[in-house]
Amino acid sequence: MARQSQAAPTIFLFCIAYTFLFASFSIAAEATTAPGNKEDIPFLDAESEQTLDDFQARFGSWLGSKASWFDSFFDDDNYLEETNETNAKASVTVGYSKDDDVEFAPRFRLRLKLPHLEERARLIISASDDSGIADDSESPIGSVKDDTERKDVTAGFQYFLRQSVSQHLSVTTGASYNYVYGGLRVRFSRDFGLWHSRFINNLYYYTDDGWENKTSIELDHPLTTNLMFRTILNADWAEDEDGIDNAIRFRFYQFLDIYHSLRYDVGFYFKTSPNYYMDDARFQATHRQRFYRDWLALEISPFFTFPADTGREFNPGILFKFEAEFGYSPEGRGFNLNLINR
Numbered sequence: 525m526a527r528q529s530q531a532a533p534t535i536f537l538f539c540i541a542y543t544f545l546f547a548s549f550s551i552a553a554e555a556t557t558a559p560g561n562k563e564d565i566p567f568l569d570a571e572s573e574q575t576l577d578d579f580q581a582r583f584g585s586w587l588g589s590k591a592s593w594f595d596s597f598f599d600d601d602n603y604l605e606e607t608n609e610t611n612a613k614a615s616v617t618v619g620y621s622k623d624d625d626v627e628f629a630p631r632f633r634l635r636l637k638l639p640h641l642e643e644r645a646r647l648i649i650s651a652s653d654d655s656g657i658a659d660d661s662e663s664p665i666g667s668v669k670d671d672t673e674r675k676d677v678t679a680g681f682q683y684f685l686r687q688s689v690s691q692h693l694s695v696t697t698g699a700s701y702n703y704v705y706g707g708l709r710v711r712f713s714r715d716f717g718l719w720h721s722r723f724i725n726n727l728y729y730y731t732d733d734g735w736e737n738k739t740s741i742e743l744d745h746p747l748t749t750n751l752m753f754r755t756i757l758n759a760d761w762a763e764d765e766d767g768i769d770n771a772i773r774f775r776f777y778q779f780l781d782i783y784h785s786l787r788y789d790v791g792f793y794f795k796t797s798p799n800y801y802m803d804d805a806r807f808q809a810t811h812r813q814r815f816y817r818d819w820l821a822l823e824i825s826p827f828f829t830f831p832a833d834t835g836r837e838f839n840p841g842i843l844f845k846f847e848a849e850f851g852y853s854p855e856g857r858g859f860n861l862n863l864i865n866r
Contacts, residue, residue: 631651725739824842
């Protein structure tokens with residue numbers, strides 16, 4: 525009972541923070557589109573104010589470019605959700621840890637842009653069997669099952685209602701052989717000084733499992749010209765599951781060259797049912813490289829975890845991922861060294 529009572533204020537504070545951030549993003553997005561919202565800054569003349577505004581705009585563009593490139597290079601799901609490109613991707617992940625046997629996870633996804641709908645729509649066909657491998661590159665919270673975590677083939681249609689730097693809104697509908705689903709995805713972005721922030725919410729309904737919701741807040745901060753830091757907060761809820769699974773992750777991206785980059789992850793994962801407790805802690809380093817061809821990629825990710833169900837025993841492991849992307853466009857994902865090294 526004591527641990528349950530401690531969970532209540534934590535959930536309450538999370539809901540307050542959720543509401544506040546959602547409101548602030550909405551207000552900020554409206555303010556950025558409203559003309560004449562600049563006020564005079566004390567002790568600065570007009571020329572100095574303009575210089576400050578120009579610096580803020582250039583820095584925001586520089587930071588956004590860096591974050592987008594890292595997300596593109598590591599095939600971050602949030603980047604792929606907003607990039608309307610025609611391509612097909614096939615991958616195989618092999619994972620091993622002390623607590624589990626060797627596991628294989630094949631995965632295929634085809635995205636087909638529909639140009640006759642003002643480039644606002646695309647078809648998505650996916651097939652995967654990767655529920656047995658936990659990879660810290662995506663949200664590893666297990667209560668919400670999106671279409672890449674279900675062990676079957678799905679076909680869907682996605683339509684982009686709004687596309688801008690500060691806001692993105694899309695709806696998706698699709699089906700598999702045993703369920704139909706539909707969902708709404710929204711993303712708000714805003715710069716806070718040297719921090720670039722994103723609020724992302726995915727609300728889906730599945731005919732077999734009911735409502736599911738995934739929320740994340742990401743905060744990016746450049747450390748050097750080749751190193752970026754990101755904090756990620758996740759909260760996942762599913763109608764057919766008890767509690768709200770949540771996590772906090774700290775991530776460092778290190779640029780080596782246009783073909784090699786490193787990512788370091790430290791994540792702490794919590795459950796709220798039957799009481800609030802830390803379910804796992806995960807430490808992972810990922811080296812991703814393109815080799816032989818721009819459209820071939822290899823990832824090697826050693827990791828170790830401390831799961832609660834084994835009494836926090838040290839659990840080392842490693843992941844190997846081989847990926848081939850057909851329709852890969854290096855021009856659309858080029859690393860702008862002029863922006864990064866400015």
